[in-house]
Amino acid sequence: MKTENKLLKFSAAGGLFFALVGIGWGLFIDSEMIMFDGVYSLISLFLSIISIVICKFIAKNDKVNFPFGKKALEPMVVAFKSIVLIIMCFITLSNAIKTIRTGGNPVDTGFALIYAILSVIGCGLIYSYMKSKGQKLNSDIIKAESSQWLMDTAISAGVLLGFIILLIIKNTKLYYLTIYIDPVMVIITSIIFLKVPISQFIRVFKEIILVKANDEINDEIYVIVKDIQKEYNFEDSITRVSKMGSSLRIEIDFIFNGESKMESLEEMDKVREKIDKETNHIKYEKWLNVSFTGNKKWAI
Known part of the structure; x- marks a missing residue:
């Protein structure tokens, strides 16, 4: 600054x-x-x-x-x-x-x-x-x-x-x-x-008005999230990414089902760390929020 x-x-x-x-x-x-x-x-x-x-x-x-x-x-x-x-x-x-x-x-x-x-x-x-x-x-x-x-x-x-x-x-x-x-x-x-x-x-x-970030950033984060969804067998995932000034707001929700493989809080934090690490090269100040829920209504 x-x-x-x-x-x-x-x-x-x-x-x-x-x-x-x-x-x-x-x-x-x-x-x-x-x-x-x-x-x-x-x-x-x-x-x-x-x-x-x-x-x-x-x-x-x-x-x-x-x-x-x-x-x-x-x-x-x-x-x-x-x-x-x-x-x-x-x-x-x-x-x-x-x-x-x-x-x-x-x-x-x-x-x-x-x-x-x-x-x-x-x-x-x-x-x-x-x-x-x-x-x-x-x-x-x-x-x-x-x-x-x-x-x-x-x-x-x-x-x-x-x-x-x-x-x-x-x-x-x-x-x-x-x-x-x-x-x-x-x-x-x-x-x-x-x-x-x-x-x-x-x-x-x-x-x-928080229109989505450009396609390059959106697509890159979407791929990361979908890979994690597949790895842990989540039912679905919802990703929202918007840019405001020099900051990037990333909201991700993973939806559990009976076959999801995640069982602990430590694994949730591990997913957060993974997303943070794989998006570090994006040259914006990140506001990252990753949530987990069993009810899709809390993600929509």
């Missing part, structure tokens, strides 16, 4: 820097696209601060008030961040359309290109660093933070491409279109980037 907080603070510092530079630069040369980039970085900063606060709260041990832990907050934070980014994209999209309707706006191409090059390099480096660290930690919050920097890098790349196009057509017969390049880039970028927070929101919403 300490490493997670350090990464979030690093991300927040990067967000503050690019927010100030983007908004300041955008105002200076009157570029909506650069302003969009700066505002996105400012919102990313705000969201990073929220993530830092939530991570600290999750790290505090409070089993009395939160007997099942606080892992449910992880997908909630990601869902909130996704909603904010979706709203931002719609607002900037609307503003860009208004700019086109009112006649577009001219931009200083030279200053715009300098900003775009610096932003692509800077955001790209931060994204690569956050992504590599996020994969090692297996943290959904850090992965969401990494996705924000990927979006920021892509926005900056879009800015760079747009201003290169503007520079090319500036001295051609199509020069009259240059006043529309800036808002058109905002429209294209907003539409493209809606995909990331929308898909992210859908994924974490499934975790919040």
